[in-house]
Amino acid sequence: MAELRELSRLLKELDEQMITCMRCGMCQAVCPLYAETGREADVARGKIVLLERLSQDLLKDPKGVKQRLENCLLCGSCAAACPSGVKVLDLFLKARAIINGYLGLPPAKKFLFRQVLTRPALFNGLIAIASKFQGVFTRSAGSEILGASCARFESGPLKDRHFMPLAKTPWHKQAPETNEAAGPGDAKVAFFPGCLVDKVFPDVAQSVYKSLRYHGIKIYMPANQSCCGIPALSSGDSKGFVQLVRQNIKLFAGKDFQFLVTPCATCTATIKEIWPMMGQYFLSEEKGKIAEIAEKTMDITQYLADRLPLQAPSGDQDKGIKVTYHDPCHLKKSLNVHAQPRALIQSNPDYAFVEMNEPDRCCGMGGSFGLQQYDLSKKVGDRKLKNILQSGAEVVSTACPACMLQIVDLLSRSHSPIRVKHAVQIYADSLPE
Ligand code: SF4
Numbered sequence: 001m002a003e004l005r006e007l008s009r010l011l012k013e014l015d016e017q018m019i020t021c022m023r024c025g026m027c028q029a030v031c032p033l034y035a036e037t038g039r040e041a042d043v044a045r046g047k048i049v050l051l052e053r054l055s056q057d058l059l060k061d062p063k064g065v066k067q068r069l070e071n072c073l074l075c076g077s078c079a080a081a082c083p084s085g086v087k088v089l090d091l092f093l094k095a096r097a098i099i100n101g102y103l104g105l106p107p108a109k110k111f112l113f114r115q116v117l118t119r120p121a122l123f124n125g126l127i128a129i130a131s132k133f134q135g136v137f138t139r140s141a142g143s144e145i146l147g148a149s150c151a152r153f154e155s156g157p158l159k160d161r162h163f164m165p166l167a168k169t170p171w172h173k174q175a176p177e178t179n180e181a182a183g184p185g186d187a188k189v190a191f192f193p194g195c196l197v198d199k200v201f202p203d204v205a206q207s208v209y210k211s212l213r214y215h216g217i218k219i220y221m222p223a224n225q226s227c228c229g230i231p232a233l234s235s236g237d238s239k240g241f242v243q244l245v246r247q248n249i250k251l252f253a254g255k256d257f258q259f260l261v262t263p264c265a266t267c268t269a270t271i272k273e274i275w276p277m278m279g280q281y282f283l284s285e286e287k288g289k290i291a292e293i294a295e296k297t298m299d300i301t302q303y304l305a306d307r308l309p310l311q312a313p314s315g316d317q318d319k320g321i322k323v324t325y326h327d328p329c330h331l332k333k334s335l336n337v338h339a340q341p342r343a344l345i346q347s348n349p350d351y352a353f354v355e356m357n358e359p360d361r362c363c364g365m366g367g368s369f370g371l372q373q374y375d376l377s378k379k380v381g382d383r384k385l386k387n388i389l390q391s392g393a394e395v396v397s398t399a400c401p402a403c404m405l406q407i408v409d410l411l412s413r414s415h416s417p418i419r420v421k422h423a424v425q426i427y428a429d430s431l432p433e
């Protein structure tokens with residue numbers, strides 16, 4: 001009975017948010033999925049129509065509703081273009097939580113989100129084993145420049161994706177924890193590397209440390225950080241999400257630092273926007289702590305470019321390594337951060353910056369969407385690949401490890417010699433050792 005009451009409360013809350021949609025269709029023009037499928041059901045307007053019937057369809061065809069809701073990259077292109085300010089991501093994430101609460105989560109996901117991700121020591125241990133034996137199931141994809149791997153046997157969720165292997169020494173082994181004493185007047189930041197940077201791209205974390213230390217910024221990085229929670233929430237697991245957020249609150253709330261920086265666009269947007277957006281799942285004292293952390297959270301490129309003195313752009317666009325930049329959706333569309341990563345790249349005089357066409361067009365990764373719907377993810381990505389190749393760049397930079405994974409796949413499968421680097425790596429390369 002209590003569950004039904006909760007369900008009807010949640011449905012009413014969705015109704016209140018949906019009435020702001022005026023069916024103008026502006027979201028259709030910008031939806032990267034609609035561009036590939038041509039299905040109205042894939043755009044925000046189509047999903048809102050679906051959600052309006054949620055209370056009836058939940059009983060008639062819950063699996064169909066779930067599938068249509070999951071047909072979304074959660075890229076936020078629709079929300080950024082919506083003239084009525086419909087909170088599309090808020091709506092979709094809450095609707096996924098309702099439908100999965102009703103249907104129940106598949107056991108494998110439940111185990112992953114609630115038993116593995118919530119135990120950082122276990123998660124790290126399993127990844128260490130996987131890293132040791134990854135060669136049994138994967139092989140080099142053939143590009144030494146990118147260093148990507150692919151599955152030895154075409155099966156399972158990897159399909160024919162090319163991906164970066166797990167790091168031999170993840171970041172948490174290179175720097176188990178840091179808490180540098182700050183004197184009066186010293187700036188101090190907390191560092192949240194995020195799962196992908198920790199386990200796949202530890203060089204990005206190294207560049208963050210190098211950049212912060214160059215500027216004399218003190219660092220707080222507690223051990224046993226948990227995932228930011230977005231994989232659980234986007235799969236509709238509000239319980240797993242709440243558990244992960246609570247664990248991170250314990251590590252970061254009330255601690256002595258001015259900003260919390262992350263090199264992952266998705267982690268930044270999740271902590272800054274989605275944690276407070278999901279306030280209904282938390283106790284009031286937790287909401288206060290979430291607000292405190294969200295307020296302090298900043299993408300690393302924004303922190304470096306807006307708070308610290310960078311070199312002036314080199315200005316010579318004919319010399320240097322040609323580099324272009326892909327805007328991660330969660331950085332540009334969710335947080336309006338786009339000038340800062342470009343400023344970091346342009347401050348390295350060894351590089352010549354060229355803008356690609358449609359730099360803020362979604363790359364097609366979309367978190368677990370890229371695994372579950374790889375063929376569609378590839379189709380969305382092919383437009384990004386075309387734009388990268390047309391730019392004539394030798395390096396493509398971005399500011400999100402998930403986008404890095406997708407771009408590596410796009411480039412590696414097309415046998416391109418273009419390298420992939422995080423903007424903070426390009427910046428750190430310009431600093432003395
Ligand atoms: S752009 Fe916004 S108001 Fe217009 S149809 Fe899409 S969600 Fe509704």
Ligand code: SF4
Nearest residue numbers: 031072073075076078
């Ligand atoms: S979040 Fe992206 S993929 Fe999903 S409906 Fe909006 S524009 Fe389309």
